[in-house]
Amino acid sequence: MHPTMRCSIGIGWVWGPPTFFNQSQYSTSWWGAFGLFLMESPYLRFVTILVVLVLLVSLVPSPVFGTPPCDFPAIFNFGDSNSDTGGLSAAFGQAGPPHGESFFRGPAGRYSDGRLVIDFIAESLGLPYLSAYLDAVGSNFTHGANFATAGSTIRPQNTTLHQSGFSPFSLNVQYYQFNDFHRRSQIVRSQGGVFKKLLPRAKYFSQALYAFDIGQNDLTAGYFLNMTTDQVISYIPDVLDQFKTVVKYLYDQGGRSFWIHNTGPFGCLPYVMDRLPIMAGQVDKAGCASPFNEVAQYFNKKLKEAVDRLRMDLPLAALTYVDVYSLKYTLISQPRRYGFVHPLQACCGHGGKYNYNQHIGCGGKITVHGKEVLVGKACADPSVMINWDGVHYTQAANKWVFDRIVDGSFSDPPFPLKMACHRQPPH
Numbered sequence: 001m002h003p004t005m006r007c008s009i010g011i012g013w014v015w016g017p018p019t020f021f022n023q024s025q026y027s028t029s030w031w032g033a034f035g036l037f038l039m040e041s042p043y044l045r046f047v048t049i050l051v052v053l054v055l056l057v058s059l060v061p062s063p064v065f066g067t068p069p070c071d072f073p074a075i076f077n078f079g080d081s082n083s084d085t086g087g088l089s090a091a092f093g094q095a096g097p098p099h100g101e102s103f104f105r106g107p108a109g110r111y112s113d114g115r116l117v118i119d120f121i122a123e124s125l126g127l128p129y130l131s132a133y134l135d136a137v138g139s140n141f142t143h144g145a146n147f148a149t150a151g152s153t154i155r156p157q158n159t160t161l162h163q164s165g166f167s168p169f170s171l172n173v174q175y176y177q178f179n180d181f182h183r184r185s186q187i188v189r190s191q192g193g194v195f196k197k198l199l200p201r202a203k204y205f206s207q208a209l210y211a212f213d214i215g216q217n218d219l220t221a222g223y224f225l226n227m228t229t230d231q232v233i234s235y236i237p238d239v240l241d242q243f244k245t246v247v248k249y250l251y252d253q254g255g256r257s258f259w260i261h262n263t264g265p266f267g268c269l270p271y272v273m274d275r276l277p278i279m280a281g282q283v284d285k286a287g288c289a290s291p292f293n294e295v296a297q298y299f300n301k302k303l304k305e306a307v308d309r310l311r312m313d314l315p316l317a318a319l320t321y322v323d324v325y326s327l328k329y330t331l332i333s334q335p336r337r338y339g340f341v342h343p344l345q346a347c348c349g350h351g352g353k354y355n356y357n358q359h360i361g362c363g364g365k366i367t368v369h370g371k372e373v374l375v376g377k378a379c380a381d382p383s384v385m386i387n388w389d390g391v392h393y394t395q396a397a398n399k400w401v402f403d404r405i406v407d408g409s410f411s412d413p414p415f416p417l418k419m420a421c422h423r424q425p426p427h
């Protein structure tokens, strides 16, 4: 934990009651009422015992059975480029064309040809796409805010974006921004008028879905500094401690529903395979670099343990761990089965084995005889490609992943997205 973080925890604003979700099923207050009946007659007594038994049986196996969906009124998202809807573009300049071409008909702050998993999550909850907290132009935060930026890590990096490509908006900074947003949005909203139509209600902070997709850059950061796998593994506990700290801070501010994606198989991504040395024996059947995927899986195992730990530490939180790794790896290793081709090649890029060039990215231009020529072009049909620009997924791949996580089959506990406010009973 870093010292600056410690300051903000003391402030700990809590807006709205923390007990927003339906806990009545666990409540004991109405048992007293049954006690009265018990004394009245043997018949009622028999019926009462039956009812109680049926209730108990229905409660034990699954708290989701018979409980209403969550009705999340807002989403607060934290992450990296996998869920950046305009943060880095607002701060450091737009991710230019052909980004966004498949859906937004132009750049929309996303590192993809279209929508991201977080966009599909918002759609399925009936909420508008999230505005980036950093975006001063045209933003509307009535149903949440997005603090994610491309290149973000959980731990603050000691380099600038220009030096290393990692965003200065690491998870702790995203938390400072959330904290500021929480407090100031309510002061400004109380002025009424248009502000009521731009900022969330106070109670939304406890009812919202808090989504996370972050960690991949913490792992690649070490490798790009020429660390060995052992060195990368040795700092993973610190990364996860800082992750847990932020979840606890959000809980202290009233957050109750946490939706946490694990990290993807970054050993299958062109930018990793192109830039980091791998030996022939380290390439798996899918063509991916196994050492990096093994580290991703190790990180995920530890992340899952961190989430288990948080369940114990935060008695009112519903935490869902979502295994996007398995889905992304399945898609990359069996593309044809799902209607995709060339899983290891970027759709938008230029040259080399992976249609990826570190120096000339998607939308990149070169100067030939004094004239600018676009070389980082998009492929003809992004809807059959998995990788967009060597680093990020296409809209089609994001949709494919979303369609498989929404029903809870890749979640722990295995509840659908719309049930993610319900806490699983303790094992």
Ligand SMILES: *[C@@H]1O[C@H](CO)[C@@H](O)[C@H](O)[C@H]1NC(C)=O
Pocket (backbone or CB within 6 Å): 155, 156, 157, 158
């Ligand atoms: C940055 O530097 C500080 C102080 O030396 C160190 O504690 C921290 O671990 C470094 N962060 C990373 C990501 O290496």
Ligand SMILES: *[C@@H]1O[C@H](CO)[C@@H](O)[C@H](O)[C@H]1NC(C)=O
Pocket (backbone or CB within 6 Å): 128, 140, 141, 142, 194, 197, 198
């Ligand atoms: C912001 O979005 C909400 C929900 O879509 C909408 O009701 C509201 O009118 C919007 N605010 C403005 C100022 O347009």
Ligand SMILES: *[C@@H]1O[C@H](CO)[C@@H](O)[C@H](O)[C@H]1NC(C)=O
Pocket (backbone or CB within 6 Å): 224, 225, 226
């Ligand atoms: C990592 O190693 C490569 C190859 O030896 C070198 O070019 C590069 O500068 C090194 N990077 C860092 C951050 O030390």
